[in-house]
Amino acid sequence: MSPSVRLQEMIRVIRGARTQGEERGVIQRECAAIRAQFRQADNGTRSHNLAKLLYVHMLGYPAHFGQMECVRLIASPRYNEKRVGYLGAMMLLDEKQDASLLITNSIKNDLSHNSQYVQSLALCTLACMGSAEMCRDLAPEIDRLLRASNSYIKKKAALCAVHIVRKVPDLGELFTPAARSLLCEKNHGVLHGAVVLITELCERNPDTLEQFRKVVPELVQIMKGLVMSGYSPEHNVAGISDPFLQVRILRLLRILGRNNDTASDAMNDLLAQVATNTDSSKTAGSAVLYETVLTVMDIKSESGLRVLAVNILGRFLLNNDRNIRYISMTSLQKIVQTDHNAVQRHRGTIVDCLKDQDASVKRRALELSLALVSAVNIRSLMKELLLFLSSCPPELRAHTTSGIFNAAERYAPSQRWHIDTILHVLTTAGGDVRDETVPNLIQLITTATELHCYTVHKLYRALITDISVQSLVQVACWCIGEYGDLLLRGECEETEPVQVTEDDVLDALETVLQSHMSSPATRGFALTATMKLSTRITHNVDRIRSIVSIYGSCIDVELQQRAVEYNALFKKYDHMRYRGSVCGAPSVIAKLPEYLLGGSGEPVPSSGLSHTVPGPATSTSGGDLLDLLGGLDVSPGE
Amino acid sequence: MIKAILIFNNHGKPRLSKFYEHYSEDTEQQIIRETFHLVSKRDENVCNFLEGGMLIGGSENKLIYRHYATLYFVFCVDSSESELGILDLIQVFVETLDKCFENVCELDLIFHVDKVHNILAEMVMGGMVLETNMNEIITQVDAQNKMEKSEFSSFFSLYRRLSFSLPGRTGRHRLVLQVPLLVPCLP
Numbered sequence: 001m002s003p004s005v006r007l008q009e010m011i012r013v014i015r016g017a018r019t020q021g022e023e024r025g026v027i028q029r030e031c032a033a034i035r036a037q038f039r040q041a042d043n044g045t046r047s048h049n050l051a052k053l054l055y056v057h058m059l060g061y062p063a064h065f066g067q068m069e070c071v072r073l074i075a076s077p078r079y080n081e082k083r084v085g086y087l088g089a090m091m092l093l094d095e096k097q098d099a100s101l102l103i104t105n106s107i108k109n110d111l112s113h114n115s116q117y118v119q120s121l122a123l124c125t126l127a128c129m130g131s132a133e134m135c136r137d138l139a140p141e142i143d144r145l146l147r148a149s150n151s152y153i154k155k156k157a158a159l160c161a162v163h164i165v166r167k168v169p170d171l172g173e174l175f176t177p178a179a180r181s182l183l184c185e186k187n188h189g190v191l192h193g194a195v196v197l198i199t200e201l202c203e204r205n206p207d208t209l210e211q212f213r214k215v216v217p218e219l220v221q222i223m224k225g226l227v228m229s230g231y232s233p234e235h236n237v238a239g240i241s242d243p244f245l246q247v248r249i250l251r252l253l254r255i256l257g258r259n260n261d262t263a264s265d266a267m268n269d270l271l272a273q274v275a276t277n278t279d280s281s282k283t284a285g286s287a288v289l290y291e292t293v294l295t296v297m298d299i300k301s302e303s304g305l306r307v308l309a310v311n312i313l314g315r316f317l318l319n320n321d322r323n324i325r326y327i328s329m330t331s332l333q334k335i336v337q338t339d340h341n342a343v344q345r346h347r348g349t350i351v352d353c354l355k356d357q358d359a360s361v362k363r364r365a366l367e368l369s370l371a372l373v374s375a376v377n378i379r380s381l382m383k384e385l386l387l388f389l390s391s392c393p394p395e396l397r398a399h400t401t402s403g404i405f406n407a408a409e410r411y412a413p414s415q416r417w418h419i420d421t422i423l424h425v426l427t428t429a430g431g432d433v434r435d436e437t438v439p440n441l442i443q444l445i446t447t448a449t450e451l452h453c454y455t456v457h458k459l460y461r462a463l464i465t466d467i468s469v470q471s472l473v474q475v476a477c478w479c480i481g482e483y484g485d486l487l488l489r490g491e492c493e494e495t496e497p498v499q500v501t502e503d504d505v506l507d508a509l510e511t512v513l514q515s516h517m518s519s520p521a522t523r524g525f526a527l528t529a530t531m532k533l534s535t536r537i538t539h540n541v542d543r544i545r546s547i548v549s550i551y552g553s554c555i556d557v558e559l560q561q562r563a564v565e566y567n568a569l570f571k572k573y574d575h576m577r578y579r580g581s582v583c584g585a586p587s588v589i590a591k592l593p594e595y596l597l598g599g600s601g602e603p604v605p606s607s608g609l610s611h612t613v614p615g616p617a618t619s620t621s622g623g624d625l626l627d628l629l630g631g632l633d634v635s636p637g638e
Numbered sequence: 639m640i641k642a643i644l645i646f647n648n649h650g651k652p653r654l655s656k657f658y659e660h661y662s663e664d665t666e667q668q669i670i671r672e673t674f675h676l677v678s679k680r681d682e683n684v685c686n687f688l689e690g691g692m693l694i695g696g697s698e699n700k701l702i703y704r705h706y707a708t709l710y711f712v713f714c715v716d717s718s719e720s721e722l723g724i725l726d727l728i729q730v731f732v733e734t735l736d737k738c739f740e741n742v743c744e745l746d747l748i749f750h751v752d753k754v755h756n757i758l759a760e761m762v763m764g765g766m767v768l769e770t771n772m773n774e775i776i777t778q779v780d781a782q783n784k785m786e787k788s789e790f791s792s793f794f795s796l797y798r799r800l801s802f803s804l805p806g807r808t809g810r811h812r813l814v815l816q817v818p819l820l821v822p823c824l825p
Contacts (some may be wrong), residue, residue, distance in 0.1 A: 008749045015748070051752055058655050058751065060667040080786045087755055094660035117782050127764030128658060152778065156763060163764045189769045196766055234771055237726060244727070244770045247720045287722035322685035327721060358684035 006048040007055060014059075027061050038069050046073055047084040054084075054091055067092050067099045074106045079118065082110070086121045095131035104134050111141045119145070120156050127160040135164040139171050146178040151187040158182060158193030162200045172201050176208055183218055188235055188242055191222065195248045202255050213256050216263050220270045223249050227274055238282035250274075250291040257299030264300040271296050275308055283323070286316070290327055297335045310335075310342040317349050322358055329353065329364035336371045347372055351381070354388045362388075363396060370403040378411040382421060390428050397432040401425055405437065415448040419455055423472075427462060430469030438474050445479060453492045456483040460500065463508055468517050474525045477512060480505060481529025485536040502537045506530070510547060520556050527551060527559060531566045545570055639765040640724075641699060642669065642714040643758065645747065650674035653709065653747045654754055658765035669693045677703050677710050687721055690714055704728045708744050727770065731761060734772050738779060756782065 010030055017023040034049045050069055057063035070092060073085025093100045103125075110122035123145075126138060142164060145157040161175045179201060182194035202209040226241045226249075235242035253271075257264040274292045279285045289312055296309040316328030329350065336343045350372065353365035366388070373381055382404070389400050404425055412418035422441050426433065445455050459476040467473050480487060487500055512518050512526040527548070534544045548570070551563035645654040652670050661669065672691040680688070682705075690699035694714050702724045703712040711728050715721075732742075734757060739746045747754055760775045761768055769775055 007752065011749055055751055057663070058652055060652075060663065060670075062663060079789055083756070083782075083786065084752070087752065087759075091656075096660070115785070117785055124759050124763050127766075129660070155768060159763045159766050159768055162766060188771065189774065192770075193768070234773060237730070237770075242770070244723055244767060247723050251720075283722050284726055287720055287726065290722060291720060322683070323687065323722065323725065326685045326687050330721075357681070360685050360687055360689070363689070 006045070007051045010052050011055060027056055027059070031056060031061070031063075035065055038065070046076075047081045050084050050088050054088055057091060063092060067097060071099055071102045071106075074103050074110075079115070082118060082121060086125045089125050090128045094129055100129065100131060101133070104137055107134070108138060108141065111138065111145065116150065116153055119149075119153055123153070123156040123160045127156075127163040130160075130163060130167065132167045135167045135171070139164055139168075139174055143174055143178055146175065146182065151185065151190045154182065154185070155187070155189040155193040158190065158197045162193075162197050165197075165200050165204060169204050172205055172208060176201060176211065180212075180215065183215060183222075188245055192245050192248060195219075195245070195252050199248070199252045199255060202252070209256070213260060213263050216253065216256055216266045219249055219253060219256075220267060223253075223270055223274070227277060238284040239279055240282075240284040240288060243284040243288050246274075246288050247291045250288070250295050254295040254298050257295070259300070261300055267295075267299065268301055268305060271301065272305055272308070275305075275312060286324055286327070290316070290331060294331055294334065297331075297339065306339070306342075310339065310345075314346050314349075317346055317353075322356075322361055325353065325356075326358075326361055326364055329361070329368055333364070333368055333371065336368065340372075340374075343368075344372060344374075344377075347377065347381075351384045354384060359393050359396075362392065366392075366396060366400060366403070370407060373407040373411060375411045375413075378407065378413060379417075382407070386421070386424055386428070389425065394432075397429050398434075401429055401433045401437075405433075405440075415444070416451055416454070419444060419448065419451060420458075423458060423462065426469060426472040426475070427466075430471045433471055438471050441475050442478055445475075452483045453486045455479060456487045457492050457498065460487055460505070460508070461498070463512070467512055467515055470519050470522050473512055473518065473522050477509065477522070477525040477529040480509065481525075481532035484529075484533045488537065502533075502540045505533065505537075506540060506543055506547075509533075513547070513551075520558060523556070523559055524562060527562055527566075531562075531569075534570075639718060640713055640715050640762055640767075641694060641765065642712075643762065644670060644673055644710075644712045644714070645754075646670060646674055646710055646712075647708050647744060648678070648710075650678070653744065654751060654758070656755070656758060656762075658762075665693060673701060673712055673714070674710070676701065677705075677712060686725055702728070704732075706732060709747070723767075727761075727767060730770055730772060731758070734761070734775050737772065737776055 013030075014023055014026055017026050030052060034053055037045060037049050046069065050066055050073060053063050053066040053069075057066075066088060070085050070088035073081045074089060076082060076085065089100075089103060093103075107122045107126055110118050113119050113122075123142075126134065126142075130138070142157050142160050145153055146161060149157070158179075161179075165172045165175065175197065179194055179197045182190060182197070185191055185194065198212055198215075202212055223246065226246055229241050232241055235245075237243050240246070253267050257267055271292055275289065275296070278288050278292070280289050293309040293312050296305050301309075313328050313332055316324050317332075319325055319328075332343050332346070332350075347369075350365055350368050353361055354369065356362055356365065369381065369385060385400065385404055385407075389397070389404070392400055404421070408418055408421050412421070419441075422437070422444070426437075426441075445452070448455070456479050459472075459479045462472060463476040463480070484505060486492075487505065488502060490499055509526050509530050513523055513530075518526070530544055530547055534541050537544075545567075548563050548566045551559050552567055554560045554563060639658070641657070641659050643654070643656045643658075644652065646652045650671065655666065655670060657666060657669075669691070672693055676688055676691055686703055688701040688703070689697045690701055695716070699714055699716050700721060701712055701714050702721055703710055704725070705711075711732065713724050713728060715724055735742045735747075735754065738753070738757060739750070757775065757779055760778050761770070
């Protein structure tokens with residue numbers, strides 16, 4: 001009985017199970033039966049059982065007890081048993097299992113078998129799961145097969161050699177002569193395997209690469225034959241003669257022509273020919289054209305050819321087929337560093353692709369847009385990116401925000417624009433920004449001294465609208481604490497003035513403190529800001545005092561510590577508090593060391609307040625106060 | 639290099655899973671589930687390329703898939719493969735299956751998993767494309783099957799030869815699932 005029939009019966013039974021539990025039961029019974037039969041002597045059913053076991057393995061059930069059976073079946077003289085055994089070896093065994101070593105001898109014998117199909121089984125298995133030792137043992141056999149066998153075996157031996165070279169790179173030299181001679185074959189399968197093998201050898205070893213540069217003329221000949229030949233029914237895919245082989249050869253030419261003038265010259269004509277003659281209305285033609293373009297951009301080609309290549313990519317970009325657009329953006333990404341201006345010409349189309357419905361296309365367009373940002377186009381491109389951010393899929397948000405920040409940092413035309421951009425991002429997608437955005441933004445605001453008024457007004461407005469975005473709230477609290485006097489003064493040249501009373505400000509900060517949406521870090525910011533305002537406002541100091549003292553018994557230890565210390569400032573050092581604080585916050589030292597930012601993540605500037613209180617005697621707990629201008633003591637939070 | 643070839647149906651049940659890199663059994667199942675999750679979310683008219691899931695190598699690897707009737711054919715490849723080429727390869731694979739099984743449908747793949755493996759072994763070996771000429775592949779597969787059958791007839795001559803007809807052909811259960819697999823050729 002063919003193993004397939006028994007297998008089919010079992011599959012039918014499994015499919016008949018109506019629930020997952022029933023299926024598990026059926027499979028357990030089958031596995032138990034299989035296990036029992038494995039232990040018995042050969043009764044002609046071994047291959048059926050292994051086939052069943054492999055099916056069960058595909059469904060996800062454990063099948064490791066079949067490993068030794070694979071070894072036994074491979075050693076059997078019967079073809080059908082060998083076949084199932086080898087399949088089992090590929091699915092169940094890998095280098096880490098001891099059983100894999102046991103099949104080395106069987107493979108060796110089978111490689112010299114009379115029947116080419118047995119040889120091919122052995123080659124296939126070796127190529128799939130051969131370990132380094134197995135490869136070393138069997139490499140001479142593979143070399144022999146590469147030279148003297150029929151084309152069916154030669155092509156399999158070529159790919160097996162690729163696997164061997166990947167596992168044991170030193171053996172590459174062994175295969176080089178054979179690979180060279182394989183290029184003269186007519187059979188496309190063998191040619192294909194030979195080209196893959198040569199590609200692998202060249203990628204691994206620069207000396208081999210030098211050697212193979214000499215075969216560029218031969219490769220060009222083969223390509224010419226493929227491109228110019230008429231319709232050949234066996235290799236035709238959508239009007240292109242063996243596009244798979246063409247793509248492989250083009251890739252090899254790319255590797256050979258890189259950084260080498262002579263080789264590149266030899267291929268210029270061919271590439272121009274392929275680029276102009278290939279019909280790109282079907283996928284096969286597009287694949288060949290795409291590979292040609294990549295090759296042209298990578299080797300030292302003439303400028304006319306390069307222009308042709310970029311134009312082809314531009315045409316791809318406008319294609320209706322989404323696959324083609326995706327591919328063209330991928331290739332534009334590869335060349336954007338070297339041929340920046342050429343890609344800039346297509347910026348409009350790329351930005352349009354940001355609005356495409358397809359998530360993959362959007363992702364490519366985003367990467368490319370971020371790569372195209374430059375000092376010249378930063379304003380217009382940033383508008384598009386911000387528009388994209390408001391509607392982009394969630395998995396792309398973090399990447400988009402960090403990309404926008406990087407671009408803004410490098411090319412911001414003015415500080416005000418920079419701050420506006422960051423604020424816009426925080427309002428739209430504040431939940432997806434990196435952690436260091438908050439201290440970076442604070443540092444930026446501090447350095448932009450003439451914009452303090454504008455910034456604090458903007459942030460205040462943002463704060464009263466929405467307090468759910470933590471990063472935005474933290475920055476807003478800090479800003480209000482630091483520049484609250486500018487806010488209360490009410491006048492500002494850059495934005496419409498709004499009348500803000502001290503009560504309004506304290507209301508806003510209290511809302512943040514009490515909201516359940518605020519994280520502990522945000523509450524810390526709000527509390528410190530409230531405290532700082534005590535020196536900047538005149539009428540509501542008592543209100544601040546009461547807020548601060550409430551938090552003296554807060555359940556959050558961090559807040560409690562702060563509240564208690566601030567209370568102490570009110571009580572014991574009231575006279576110093578006001579006088580010292582007139583100095584205001586010192587400008588932040590750029591690039592503060594990590595430990596200063598401490599566990600609470602609160603940036604140092606907020607301890608500018610502590611800076612005004614002299615002496616170590618004021619510390620209640622948690623170590624010395626940070627002295628910015630003196631020695632830097634480590635103090636987590638203040 | 640092709641890292642994995644997966645075929646699963648619209649509900650995520652695996653119909654063929656071939657991995658060319660070693661993963662533990664649990665990881666393999668997780669990869670299948672993750673891939674299904676990623677691929678089933680896609681609309682019908684978006685492009686056929688996806689970034690790989692985290693388990694199978696993240697953004698360096700791509701998932702190239704085609705959806706035929708009730709089955710997804712997914713090839714997970716790394717950056718050394720041509721994406722459009724793999725798309726064509728999937729088409730060649732399905733056409734070969736069609737030739738070998740005569741109007742192939744999901745049931746054929748379910749009940750003849752081993753045959754599908756054998757066909758695949760003639761096309762992709764060790765993660766690399768071996769042969770793309772459909773006629774060549776079918777010739778070799780037929781020759782191998784003949785060899786197998788000749789062994790049976792000689793060895794098991796005592797047993798009555800069961801008809802090697804495939805289950806659907808006897809007409810016993812023509813389920814709704816048996817929709818012809820191929821959709822009209824590539825544009």
